[in-house]
Amino acid sequence: MYKPLTVNDEIIVLIKEYLDRECLGENVREEASRKLKRYLIRTDDGSYTLPSKKLSGKSETMHTIHGAITEAYEKFVKPSQLENRDNIKVLDICSGLGYNSAALIDHIKAENILIHMIEASPEVICAGVLVPSPIPAHRIVKRAYEEWLLENGLARFQMISTEIPDNISIELFCEDARQTLPSLPQKYYDAIFLDAFSPPKSPELYTLEFMLELSRVIKDDGILTTYTSAAPVRAAMIEAGFHICEGPKFGRKRGGTIASPKPIGKGLSWDDERMIALTDVGIPYRDPNLEDGREEIIKRRKSERRIVRNANMLPSSYRTPIYLGRELPEKHARRILKNLRRIGIHDTFSKEALYIICPQYPECICGCKSLRLSSSRERILEMRNRLEKVKNGECISCSK
Numbered sequence: 001m002y003k004p005l006t007v008n009d010e011i012i013v014l015i016k017e018y019l020d021r022e023c024l025g026e027n028v029r030e031e032a033s034r035k036l037k038r039y040l041i042r043t044d045d046g047s048y049t050l051p052s053k054k055l056s057g058k059s060e061t062m063h064t065i066h067g068a069i070t071e072a073y074e075k076f077v078k079p080s081q082l083e084n085r086d087n088i089k090v091l092d093i094c095s096g097l098g099y100n101s102a103a104l105i106d107h108i109k110a111e112n113i114l115i116h117m118i119e120a121s122p123e124v125i126c127a128g129v130l131v132p133s134p135i136p137a138h139r140i141v142k143r144a145y146e147e148w149l150l151e152n153g154l155a156r157f158q159m160i161s162t163e164i165p166d167n168i169s170i171e172l173f174c175e176d177a178r179q180t181l182p183s184l185p186q187k188y189y190d191a192i193f194l195d196a197f198s199p200p201k202s203p204e205l206y207t208l209e210f211m212l213e214l215s216r217v218i219k220d221d222g223i224l225t226t227y228t229s230a231a232p233v234r235a236a237m238i239e240a241g242f243h244i245c246e247g248p249k250f251g252r253k254r255g256g257t258i259a260s261p262k263p264i265g266k267g268l269s270w271d272d273e274r275m276i277a278l279t280d281v282g283i284p285y286r287d288p289n290l291e292d293g294r295e296e297i298i299k300r301r302k303s304e305r306r307i308v309r310n311a312n313m314l315p316s317s318y319r320t321p322i323y324l325g326r327e328l329p330e331k332h333a334r335r336i337l338k339n340l341r342r343i344g345i346h347d348t349f350s351k352e353a354l355y356i357i358c359p360q361y362p363e364c365i366c367g368c369k370s371l372r373l374s375s376s377r378e379r380i381l382e383m384r385n386r387l388e389k390v391k392n393g394e395c396i397s398c399s400k
Contacts, residue, residue: 002293004176005197006121007050011039015123022156029159033130043068047134052197062096064251069134072103074250079258080191080223086111091189093177094196095119097128098141106137114169118177122154144170177205178290181213189218194226199233203297206233207287211240224259235276236284243377267376270360274321277383280305281316310342324353343391356386
């Protein structure tokens with residue numbers, strides 16, 4: 001059975017030992033917290049994070065080192081635009097140490113807040129109880145985590161004194177998020193926080209099929225936030241019916257992604273739209289039955305990219321499509337033209353090139369005189385459709 005990526009093995013072993021000892025009647029919480037500190041990584045805002053297991057010899061932290069709790073506010077809570085709503089329902093996927101839900105509770109003063117938290121690892125839930133709280137609201141999440149550990153026979157003592165306010169309801173699911181989602185109600189959540197490890201590490205939580213489930217459970221005016229800007233993730237969102245725009249850049253070179261069933265924000269950059277629409281980098285991860293492992297999902301995408309590259313789509317090498325309608329850099333001109341000509345685009349200013357990228361412009365540049373499109377999703381889908389027509393040699397009746 002596939003096991004989702006979680007924190008490193010030494011942390012798992014440590015926490016299991018202390019959970020077992022507590023269940024036998026020993027009061028070892030303080031000792032466990034002290035031992036856990038050797039693995040905690042202090043981030044720039046003073047909050048802590050933990051490292052993942054190593055895959056291919058590499059590990060990554062659960063949060064940005066530029067500030068774990070600040071990231072929760074800036075990349076998840078604030079972009080969700082929940083300030084003027086009451087009776088809020090939020091789905092917190094890969095809730096980890098509980099920072100995103102804690103920031104939500106602190107920032108949003110709604111009449112009622114319901115949070116469904118999904119975390120695959122009981123040891124990470126325990127770590128959320130043991131880690132120093134970065135803000136007072138985190139102790140509310142700690143109490144919910146502790147109650148889950150007690151209810152499931154993994155802990156023996158109630159030691160978190162903070163009460164969960166009457167207007168806040170927290171339910172925790174400890175399992176692979178792919179198992180939880182199909183049981184959740186349709187059009188239910190005002191916001192979804194998607195905070196898994198990176199797509200190369202946890203592709204199963206970024207597939208087209210997973211995004212289709214998120215599209216099913218989010219309200220029509222709900223907002224999905226994630227820290228990643230990866231092209232296959234954004235492509236999956238678009239194919240699942242989401243509109244997308246770039247989120248805040250906090251702690252990273254690029255912004256995250258904000259998605260919603262309704263048009264939202266100013267959209268992506270033209271270059272990003274083209275790379276998703278026209279190249280093999282826009283092939284999403286696939287997981288047809290929501291049960292495949294990391295390696296199988298990655299292998300499937302590599303195979304699909306290999307099939308479409310130079311046949312149905314442009315290769316992503318040299319960022320070929322960003323030069324449509326632009327002068328070529330002398331250094332890579334020959335290779336870029338070779339990529340374009342393989343699918344019927346003779347040069348960067350040809351009628352085919354202008355026809356494909358025309359949807360991005362405020363006024364028609366190719367003579368098609370089609371209506372202008374207002375969202376990245378619409379432009380990406382239309383450019384992909386036009387590339388298909390060019391590839392198939394369909395007549396393009398454009399006159400400048």
